[in-house]
Amino acid sequence: MERRQTIEVRVGNIGIGGSNPVRVQTMTNTDTNDIEGSVEQIKRCVAAGAEIIRLTTQGEREVNSVAEIKRRLAADGIAVPLVADVHFSSSVALKAACVVDKVRINPGNFIKPIKKDFTTDYTDEEFEQERLVLRERFVEFLDVCKKHRTAVRIGVNHGSLGERMMNRYGDTPMGMAESCLELLRMCRQENFDQIVISLKASNTVLMIEAVKLLVEKMDAEDFHFPLHLGVTEAGCDEDGRIKSAVGIGSLLAVGIGDTIRVSLSEPPEAEIPVAFGILQSTRSRITKTEYISCPSCGRTLFDLQTAVRRVRERTSHLVGLKIAVMGCIVNGPGEMADADYGYVGAGKGKISLYKGKTCVERNIPEDEAVDKLLALIDRYEKHS
Helix, strand or coil: CCCCCCCEECCCCCECCCCCCCEEEEECCCCCCCCCHHHHHHHHHHHHCCEEEEEECCHHHHHHHHHHHHHHHHHHCCCCCEEEECCCCHHHHHCCCCCCCCHHHHCCCCCCCCCCCCCCCCCCHHHHHHHHHHHHHHHHHHHHHHHCCCCEEEEEHHHHHHHHHHHHCCCCCHHHHHHHHHHHHHHHHHCCCCCEEECCCCHHHHHHHHHHHHHHHHHCCCCCCCCEEECCCCCCCCHHHHHHHHHHHHHHCCCCCCEEEECCCCCCCHHHHHHHHHHHCCCCCCCEEEEECCCEEECCCCCCHHHHHHHHHCCCCCCCEEEEECCCCCCCCCCCCCCHHHHEEECCCEEEEECCCEEEEEEEEEEHHHHHHHHHHHHHHHHC
C-alpha cells in the first residue's frame, strides 16, 4: 500500500501531509474560557501523545482565551499547535486566524444563506449570488491567514451541509464533496495552499464513500491537499472505538489520510491510544511493539493468556517489532508469517522459538522460554 501523495501543510511546528507521519490530534471538551482547566487538559493530551489540539472558538472572548492558553503553554515549554474550531461566524474566523496555528471552518455555516427555507429550491442565479458572497468573505479570511501563516481546515460535516448545497445535491456524499471543492477552487485562485480537508459523518459507510469521492474529484482537478479523517459523534466505549476503527482504518488501509481524530464521548486524552492503535493496525504509523496471538483451543497445552502477558511485559519496549505468541504448531509458522519472532507451543510445557518462519530453538521448558526469546531477539537485532 502506498500512501496518497500530498503537499505539506505547516501547522505551527508540525507538518501534515508530504513525507510526515500520519498525525494524531484531539479536541478539548473544556469551556475554552476556563483557561486553567483547558491548559491542564491540553497538557494531559500532549502527555498521551496528541500532536495537534483543537478548541471550540465561538466568539471574540474565546479567541482571546485561546491566545492566553497558547501563551501559558509556551511559558511551560509546550509548543503544541492549537486549532480554532469556528462555526457560524466568519468574523470570528478572521480574528482567530491572527492568534492560532490553524482555523477550522465549516463551509455549511461560514456565511448566512440567502434563504432559510429548506423546502425552497435555489435558482441558478441565487446559487451563484450566494457563491459570490461566500467567495468575498472567504478570500478576506484567506488574506488574514496568508499574513499570519495560519493553516486552514475546510471541515465539511454531513449533518451541517449548507442549504444551497442541500438544495442542489441533497444530503449526499456528492453534496459534501462539492461543498469542499467550491472552496478549494477559490483557494487555487488566491494562490493559497495551506489547506487540510475533512469530510465527516457519524455514518461510517457514508463517510468512507464521501472521502473516496472527494479524492477522485481532487485528483481530476490536480488538488493534492492532506486529508483529516474522523467519524464524528462516534460515541463512547466499545461502540465508539469500533466505528472509528472501521471508518478511519478503511481509508488508511488504502493509503488515504494524513491526520486523524478519534471522536469519543470521553475525556480527549482517552482518544489518543485508540488513534495510535488504528494507525498501528493499518501499518500507517508504527509506534509500539505489535503482538500476534491466537485465541487458543484444545490443542494449546499451556496457559496462553499468561504467556502473552509475560512476553508483553518483557518486550513492550521493542518498538517496531512484531512478536507472535501461538498455542501450537497448527497456528504457528503459517499464521504468524508476518511476525519477526515467534513463541510457539511445542507440547505440554514446551515452547519453540522462531525467527520469522524458521524455528531456531525447539522444546524449551516454558519457564525458560521468555528469557531465551529475549536472548534470541538481542542476538539478531544487534546485527540488523
